[in-house]
Amino acid sequence: MVGDAGGAGLDELYREIILEHYRSPRRKRHLEAPNRHADGSNPLCGDQIEVEAQVDDGRVADVGFTGQGCSISQASASLMSDYVVGKPVGDALAAVGAFQQMMTTGEAPAGVDLGDIEALLGVAKFPVRVKCASLGWKTLEQALKRGGDASEATPVTTDERSM
Amino acid sequence: MTLERRVFDIRSIRRDFPILKREVHGKPLVYLDNAATSQKPVQVIAEITRYYRDTNANIHRGVHTLSQEATQQYEDVREQVRALIGGGRPEEVVYTSGTTMSLNLVARGWARHRLRAGDEVVLTEIEHHSNIVPWQQLRDEVGIVLRFIPMLADGTLDMEAARRLIGPRTRLLSVTHVSNALGTIVPVRELADLAHAQGALVCVDGAQSVPHMPVDVTELGADFLAFSGHKMLGPTGTGVLWARHEILEEMEPLFGGGDMILTVTLEESTWNEIPYRFEAGTPNIEGVIALGKAIDYLTALGMDAVRTHEVELLDYALRRLGDVPGVTLFGPPDAQRRGGVVSFDLEGVHPHDIGQVLDSHGVAVRTGHHCAQPVMAALRVPATARASFYIYNTPEEVDALAEAVSDAARFFGGPTTGAARGAAHGG
Numbered sequence: 001m002v003g004d005a006g007g008a009g010l011d012e013l014y015r016e017i018i019l020e021h022y023r024s025p026r027r028k029r030h031l032e033a034p035n036r037h038a039d040g041s042n043p044l045c046g047d048q049i050e051v052e053a054q055v056d057d058g059r060v061a062d063v064g065f066t067g068q069g070c071s072i073s074q075a076s077a078s079l080m081s082d083y084v085v086g087k088p089v090g091d092a093l094a095a096v097g098a099f100q101q102m103m104t105t106g107e108a109p110a111g112v113d114l115g116d117i118e119a120l121l122g123v124a125k126f127p128v129r130v131k132c133a134s135l136g137w138k139t140l141e142q143a144l145k146r147g148g149d150a151s152e153a154t155p156v157t158t159d160e161r162s163m
Numbered sequence: 164m165t166l167e168r169r170v171f172d173i174r175s176i177r178r179d180f181p182i183l184k185r186e187v188h189g190k191p192l193v194y195l196d197n198a199a200t201s202q203k204p205v206q207v208i209a210e211i212t213r214y215y216r217d218t219n220a221n222i223h224r225g226v227h228t229l230s231q232e233a234t235q236q237y238e239d240v241r242e243q244v245r246a247l248i249g250g251g252r253p254e255e256v257v258y259t260s261g262t263t264m265s266l267n268l269v270a271r272g273w274a275r276h277r278l279r280a281g282d283e284v285v286l287t288e289i290e291h292h293s294n295i296v297p298w299q300q301l302r303d304e305v306g307i308v309l310r311f312i313p314m315l316a317d318g319t320l321d322m323e324a325a326r327r328l329i330g331p332r333t334r335l336l337s338v339t340h341v342s343n344a345l346g347t348i349v350p351v352r353e354l355a356d357l358a359h360a361q362g363a364l365v366c367v368d369g370a371q372s373v374p375h376m377p378v379d380v381t382e383l384g385a386d387f388l389a390f391s392g393h394k395m396l397g398p399t400g401t402g403v404l405w406a407r408h409e410i411l412e413e414m415e416p417l418f419g420g421g422d423m424i425l426t427v428t429l430e431e432s433t434w435n436e437i438p439y440r441f442e443a444g445t446p447n448i449e450g451v452i453a454l455g456k457a458i459d460y461l462t463a464l465g466m467d468a469v470r471t472h473e474v475e476l477l478d479y480a481l482r483r484l485g486d487v488p489g490v491t492l493f494g495p496p497d498a499q500r501r502g503g504v505v506s507f508d509l510e511g512v513h514p515h516d517i518g519q520v521l522d523s524h525g526v527a528v529r530t531g532h533h534c535a536q537p538v539m540a541a542l543r544v545p546a547t548a549r550a551s552f553y554i555y556n557t558p559e560e561v562d563a564l565a566e567a568v569s570d571a572a573r574f575f576g577g578p579t580t581g582a583a584r585g586a587a588h589g590g
Contacts, residue, residue: 010574013519044531044532045513045531045546046531046539046544047515047545068545069513070514070516071575
């Protein structure tokens with residue numbers, strides 16, 4: 001695949017499932033009637049994301065994301081969206097926590113089965129890319145925690161150095 | 164192209180840069196991030212050690228031998244800088260920490276005290292953030308009005324608009340000489356003549372020009388020239404603000420403290436003469452002295468030869484990258500009209516991913532907005548990848564770059580709508 005770049009661990013970063021989600025992202029669209037919404041932005045990379053959710057009776061009935069970004073940010077948002085649909089809001093927020101833990105420790109979280117999302121484990125070995133993988137999750141977290149009123153919020157960022 | 168055809172002996176130059184022997188991910192380092200910072204030759208590295216081993220002392224303070232030697236070595240570099248940029252007197256050279264501080268010194272030390280609400284400062288859309296943000300801060304504080312000369316699709320400036328924007332209310336034109344994001348060489352002299360005709364002063368951001376081409380403040384029509392030492396083989400934390408001495412005389416210091424005063428009583432102080440009033444506290448002594456060795460190195464090569472070498476590399480890089488399917492090149496298509504910077508993107512591959520794949524090939528480029536977000540907005544891209552060249556780069560390294568970009572295209576699935584792209588040019 002990548003020329004002869006194996007030594008850099010590129011195959012570990014860009015697992016096939018990540019590339020597949022990047023090329024064909026799931027749920028990358030606006031929702032008809034979202035009642036949760038948040039914006040995320042990492043200006044240094046040029047990553048932008050908008051996450052919408054429809055929460056009914058404490059359940060995430062649907063999630064969509066739009067925006068642009070690198071393969072890691074897009075694939076991560078796609079994997080995330082697939083995972084949280086149908087789950088109670090509490091479980092979705094727990095998955096955000098488990099994902100962040102996975103990015104910090106580089107190990108699959110105990111007690112939560114993130115399924116395909118664990119393909120993003122390799123990202124933890126590329127510290128500058130962790131913020132790419134985290135953007136969608138942090139934005140979802142803000143959308144779910146903030147409830148319906150999203151009018152005045154500043155965009156989420158996982159990039160501490162935006163200048 | 165071969166090494167033998169270069170304008171100077173590139174093999175011997177490369178031997179002077181120890182870092183170029185490094186490998187990255189098992190590949191020879193191909194360092195193409197020179198617009199961010201240059202690598203340093205042994206002459207500069209050794210000078211820092213020599214200074215600390217043989218000379219180290221504070222300057223302008225002691226009668227003892229070491230202090231006098233350190234002071235002499237530090238002061239001698241002013242004349243070297245003056246000679247490099249064609250200034251009138253060595254005391255017109257103010258040492259700073261880099262271009263950012265130099266531009267802030269113009270904004271805070273000169274404009275803050277000279278401009279009033281309604282006065283206009285003309286900038287361009289292709290400025291680095293360091294030539295935008297200080298002026299926005301001053302606008303909010305003083306009420307000056309900012310005007311921006313727009314960028315055309317090819318990365319050059321709209322000179323028709325410039326003629327309209329530079330007017331009787333213009334007090335300062337502050338403009339980059341070479342765009343760090345696109346490489347565009349700005350016709351500074353033409354703009355400076357327009358500004359001077361209105362009685363305005365002209366500040367030039369030379370961060371991307373002074374290291375790479377002959378720069379003469381008189382020919383440019385500059386009243387201020389800001390640049391960094393670390394982009395021209397010198398240490399980080401070194402930089403220069405040059406200004407005509409009569410302008411420096413009317414400027415206020417940014418910082419108060421030691422070395423910048425003549426007399427201090429408990430009630431008040433009087434300022435030292437220029438340039439010392441702008442250099443409060445113990446400065447980056449070893450950095451400035453080593454910057455002198457960097458200037459020696461460049462002067463020995465000759466800035467004309469440096470420029471010729473970069474134009475050849477750039478011309479080759481524009482052709483090689485332009486041949487990669489899916490690549491869009493930004494900025495002026497003609498190598499003669501740009502500095503040694505190639506900004507590009509690749510259809511279907513985010514610049515961050517391009518940078519990651521290139522790194523796996525040992526190729527170091529910058530990806531992102533290059534501290535020039537208005538340029539990205541004008542190009543309607545979130546970010547670009549940028550390769551930038553210097554004296555030690557070779558055509559073989561351009562080949563490595565082009566091959567790595569092709570690999571990135573293959574890895575991410577290749578261009579899907581390549582035929583529709585390339586509107587900028589060369590895609």
